[in-house]
Amino acid sequence: MISSTLHSCTEEDAAPPPGGAFRMAAVEFRSAPASLELGxxxxxxxxxxxxxGEPGHRETWWCEEPPEIGAAGGIRFALGDEVAxxxxxxxxxxVYAPVVERRYREVFDFLEGHGYRRLLRVWNFIETINAANADGLEVYRDFCKGRSDAFxxxxxxYNSMPAATGIGTTGSGISFFLLAVKDTEVRHIENRRQTPAYRYPERYGPRSPSFARATAMTARRGEPPTLxxxxxxxxxxxxxxxxxxIEKQCATTADNIAELIANCYGPSKALADVDTVKAYVRHAHHVPFVQAFCEATFGGAALAVFNVDICRGDLLVEIEAVVGGAAVRV
Structure with a gap:
């Protein structure tokens, strides 16, 4: 139904996953201004x-049929039979909150109008994420207010918040993209070691972050879920x-990911079964350690490491992952 490939921009484009697939979207993470267009x-x-000077990475999303692509206001979209x-x-x-709310509501209206009523995964890339906006509010908290009001x-x-990432960038403005489905089974998962983000106390900003710790998707009955x-x-x-x-933050992060994998799969999968990893590292001198840590912890997972700021000033590293099942191939 939906699959992805992740590789360095210096490598050749990966072939479509086995079984036949059509490109929905190509997202390049590189040293260049933000852009969005129809290819x-x-x-x-x-x-x-x-x-x-860094090559960057390219993430390509595939579906099983030729997608319908187009534009609706400020949105660019690719629609498959089941996934958007x-x-x-x-x-x-x-100040970002008002325009973030408008743009997110525009996306939500579009998805609901086309029958994609289940959010699967969201990525948000936010400039100067730890800096103060014109009102003195941290940019990430400014963003969270707009997103929360849209939800x-x-x-x-709002009643079914998906997995998400909110991370800094090396450029200007905010970019985001998301996946949504029509009828596919999705289950949003929390971590017993952590307070749900949408229940954070007020000390973290006027609105809590709007996401779940993970989302599991079961593409077809009888297949293992994708996490x-x-x-x-x-x-x-x-x-x-x-x-x-940095060492203890990496270890605690991995323990939190292991908890989510166990919540989804029980003992049948572990950290070594992860298929795709993106790691975000605040300080450049920590990048080699995080790279080596991820390579040792996540086995042969496709890996991208970025030197960017993180949503809290006291966090040194953030890691996201996909555990494949039958639906995601790297």
Missing amino acids: EGHVAMTVPMARP FCAATIEHRS AAHPEF FVSGTASILGHETVFEGD
Whole structure:
């Protein structure tokens, strides 16, 4: 139904997954301004995530039939029979919440109008994520306010928040893209080690972040689910732990991901079964350690590592993952 490939931009484009597939979208994470356009039969998106001189990475999303692609207002979309890919960009603003709310509501209205009523996975890329906006509010909290207000206006999505990532970028503005489905079974998963993000206390901002810790998708009856793990960090309860210690933050992050995998699969899968990993690292001098940690922890997973800021100033690393099942192939 939906599959992905992830590789360096210096490599040749990966072939479609086995069984036949059609490109829905290609997202390039590189040192370039944000862009969003319609390519030849797919959505083409650039997110500024690499540093000058770094090759960056390309993530390609595939579906089983030729998608319908197009534009609706500020949205670019690719629609398969069962799955939708939607993306949008927002130019730099001194205050983001009002325009984030409008753009998210635009996407939600579009999805509901086309029958894609189950959110599967969301990625948000936010400039100067830890800086203050014109009102003195941290940009991430400014973003969360707009996103939360959009969810509140759409009860069906509000009551079923999906896995998500909210991370810094090396460029300007905000970019986001998401996957949604019509009838496919999805289950949003929390971590007993962590407070659900949407229940964080007010100390983290005027609106709580709007996401679940992971989402499991069962594409076909009898197949194992695919698990989309949100951006995960060294947080227990709602508090950051091991401030300033990259080794312990990585270990705690991996333990949190292992908990989500166990919640979904029981003992049949573990960290070594992860298919795709993206790691976000605050400080450049920590990148080699995180790269090696991920390679050792996640086995042969396809891996991309980015040197960007993270949603809390005391977090050094954030890691997201996909555990494949039959639906995701790398």
